[in-house]
Amino acid sequence: MHTDLSPHLHTEKCNIMINLLMECRREHPFRKFVGFCNSFYHQMTKCLKEERLARRARNYEKSLEMKKKFRKPKKEDTEYVR
Template sequence: MHPDLSPHLHTDECNNLTIEFNNCNVDHKILRFFGSCDKAYDRMVNCFHLERKAKQLQNNENALKRQAEIRQRILKEMRAEKEMGIIDD
């Protein structure tokens, strides 16, 4: 099953492939059941897959950056507490 086909959720390339697939379904009302639109569908789904992978990689990079920032903040707070004598080594 493919994701939501709303244009604001996808790149222009995937939107063009979605339009191509929808036009194929409209143009071939009966033949679509016999595979005439399968190639357009496969290209559309592949584009969605590539979009999802790109978003996944971007989210992973962002998560690593956030985790590094949190570690730095925790270390800074631990150093401050150590200097004030709140915690011992």
């Protein structure tokens, strides 16, 4: 199962792939059941995966920045004496 195909959620490249798939399915209502539109589906899935991996990498980098921001050593932590 793929993600939501709303245009505002995806890049222009993926929106083109999504539109090609939807157009194929509209034009060939019976052939779509025997794999006529599979090439468009595979291209769309590949594009969505690239988007997802890029988004995941951006979120990971952002999380590292947030960890650095919140995990700065405090002065009282560095002056701990036994």
